[in-house]
Amino acid sequence: MGLAYAAIFVTFGVHLPFYPVLLNHRGLSDTEIALVIGIPTLFRVATAPMLGIASDRVRDRRLAVLAYAVAALLAFAFFPVATGFWTILAVMIVTAVAWNGVLPGAEAIAVGLVRRDGADYGRMRLWGSVSFIAATLISGLIVARTDAGMIFWLLAAAFALQVIAVAAMPPVETVAAADGRPAVRFADLFGHGALIAVMIGTACIHASHAMHNSFASLAWTAQGMSEATIGVVWIVGVIAEITLFAAAGRIVARVNPVYLIAFGGLVAAARWLIYPSLASPVAWGAVQAMHAFSYGAVHIGTMAYLTRAALPGLAGSAQSLLVTFNGLFMALATFASGALYKTYGLDGFPAMALVAMAGVVIVTLFARRPQPQSAGSGG
Numbered sequence: 062m063g064l065a066y067a068a069i070f071v072t073f074g075v076h077l078p079f080y081p082v083l084l085n086h087r088g089l090s091d092t093e094i095a096l097v098i099g100i101p102t103l104f105r106v107a108t109a110p111m112l113g114i115a116s117d118r119v120r121d122r123r124l125a126v127l128a129y130a131v132a133a134l135l136a137f138a139f140f141p142v143a144t145g146f147w148t149i150l151a152v153m154i155v156t157a158v159a160w161n162g163v164l165p166g167a168e169a170i171a172v173g174l175v176r177r178d179g180a181d182y183g184r185m186r187l188w189g190s191v192s193f194i195a196a197t198l199i200s201g202l203i204v205a206r207t208d209a210g211m212i213f214w215l216l217a218a219a220f221a222l223q224v225i226a227v228a229a230m231p232p233v234e235t236v237a238a239a240d241g242r243p244a245v246r247f248a249d250l251f252g253h254g255a256l257i258a259v260m261i262g263t264a265c266i267h268a269s270h271a272m273h274n275s276f277a278s279l280a281w282t283a284q285g286m287s288e289a290t291i292g293v294v295w296i297v298g299v300i301a302e303i304t305l306f307a308a309a310g311r312i313v314a315r316v317n318p319v320y321l322i323a324f325g326g327l328v329a330a331a332r333w334l335i336y337p338s339l340a341s342p343v344a345w346g347a348v349q350a351m352h353a354f355s356y357g358a359v360h361i362g363t364m365a366y367l368t369r370a371a372l373p374g375l376a377g378s379a380q381s382l383l384v385t386f387n388g389l390f391m392a393l394a395t396f397a398s399g400a401l402y403k404t405y406g407l408d409g410f411p412a413m414a415l416v417a418m419a420g421v422v423i424v425t426l427f428a429r430r431p432q433p434q435s436a437g438s439g440g
Contacts, residue, residue, distance in 0.1 A: 062171055063187075063188035064226050065167055065229065066171075066185060066188045066192070067189060068223045068227070069164055069167060069189060069226070069227075070196070071192045071196040073193055073196075074197040074200065074219075075196050075200045076219075078200070079200055079204065080098075080212070080216070081275055081278055083210075083216075089146060092400075092403065094399070095398065096396075096399070097150050098395055099392045100150060101153050102389075102395065103392045104158050105384065106389045106392065109161055109388060110382065112129065112161060112162035112381055113162075113377040113378040115162075115377075116166050116377035116381075122169060122377060123170070126162065126170070126230070129161070130160075130163050137156045137216065137220055140152050140156075161388075164384075168380050169380045170230060171186070171364075172367060181309070183306040183309020183312075183313075184309070184310065186364075194296045196219065197295045197296055197299070198292050198293065201292025201293070250378060255370070256366075256370050258426075260383050262322065263420065265423060266325060266355070267390070269333060269414070269417035271413065272333075272398035272402060273333075275399070275402070276402045281294065281342075284340065286342060294346050297346040297350055298351070301351075301352060302352055305354070305357040305358060309361045312361065313365040316362075319362070320362075321362030321365070322358070322363060322428075325357070325358035325359035326359065326418065327418075328354035328355045328358070329356075329417035330417040336411075337407045337411065367379055367383070398413070
C-alpha cells in the first residue's frame with residue numbers, strides 16, 4: 062500500500078507546486094488560473110458520491126480505482142492540443158473527475174487494511190509524502206533547466222506511474238450485498254450528525270489552503286525565487302508532515318481525533334496570518350513546517366475518525382462524501398482567493414484564517430469522540 066501512496070503522490074508532487082505555473086505558461090491570467098483550478102473542483106464535488114458508490118459496489122475495490130486512474134491518464138493526454146481557456150478547462154474537468162476517484166479509493170482500501178489487519182495508516186501514508194518531496198524537488202530542478210512546458214510531460218509520466226501502482230494495490234473486498242449493492246445506503250451517512258460535522262469542519266480547514274495552493278508559487282516567483290528554490294520550500298513542509306505521519310499510530314492511540322483536527326485548524330489560522338510578513342526563502346521555509354499540523358494533523362485526525370466511525374460497507378462512500386465537502390469548500394475558497402490575490406496579493410492571506418477558524422468552531426461544537434468498531438466491521 063505504501064507503493065500505491067508513493068505513486069499517487071508523485072502526481073501531487075508535480076501538480077500542486079507547478080500546475081499554476083504551467084497554466085501561466087499557457088497564457089492564462091490570474092483569474093483564469095483560479096477558474097481552471099476551481100471549476101473542475103465543482104465537477105469533482107458533483108461526481109464524488111457516484112465514484113464512491115461505484116467503488117462500494119465492486120467486490121474488488123482496486124478495479125474501480127484502476128479504472129479511474131486509467132481514465133485520468135487518457136484525459137490529461139489531450140492537454141497539449143488544448144488551445145485557449147475554454148479547451149484547457151474542458152480537458153482539466155474530465156481529468157479532475159477521473160482523478161478524483163483514485164485517492165479516495167486508495168484511502169478506503171487503507172482504512173480497510175487498518176480495520177482488518179491492524180495496519181498503521183500513518184506509516185503507509187508517509188510514503189506518499191516522501192514521494193511528494195522527491196517529485197517536487199526533481200520537477201523543480203528539471204523545470205529550472207528547461208522551461209515551464211516540461212511540467213506537462215512530468216505530470217503525464219506521473220499519471221502513468223499511478224496506473225501501474227494502483228494495479229499492484231493489495232485486495233480489500235467491499236462489504237456488498239448479494240445483489241451487488243452496499244448493505245446500507247449512501248444517504249444513511251447523513252444520519253450521523255457528528256460524522257458530518259467532522260467532514261464539514263475538516264473541509265473548512267483544508268479549504269483555507271486554497272490561496273496557498275493556487276498562488277504561493279506565483280508569489281514566491283514574484284519575490285525572485287527560482288523553480289528549484291520553490292521546490293525546496295514546498296519540501297520543508299512535507300518533511301515536517303512525514304515526521305508527524307511516522308508518529309501517527311502513537312498519536313491517534315492517545316489523542317481524540319476531534320482534538321487533533323481542531324489543533325491543526327488553529328495552526329492553519331496562525332499560518333495564514335503570518336504570510337503577509339514573509340519575504341525570504343528561509344522565512345517561508347520555516348513557516349512551511351507548520352504544514353505538518355495545518356494539513357497533516359487534520360488529515361490524520363480525520364482518517365482516525367472515519368476508521369472508527371464510518372458505517373460498514375460504505376468506506377468508499379464515506380471517503381467520497383469527504384471529498385465532496387472538501388471539493389465544494391475548496392472550490393469556493395479558490396474562487397475567492399483569485400479575487401483576493403489579484404487585489405491584495407499576500408495581504409489577502411489572513412482571510413483564509415477566518416475559513417480555518419470556522420472549521421475549528423464546527424468540529425469543536427458539533428463533533429464528538431467516535432465509538433470504535435470491531436476490526437472486522439468492514440472495508
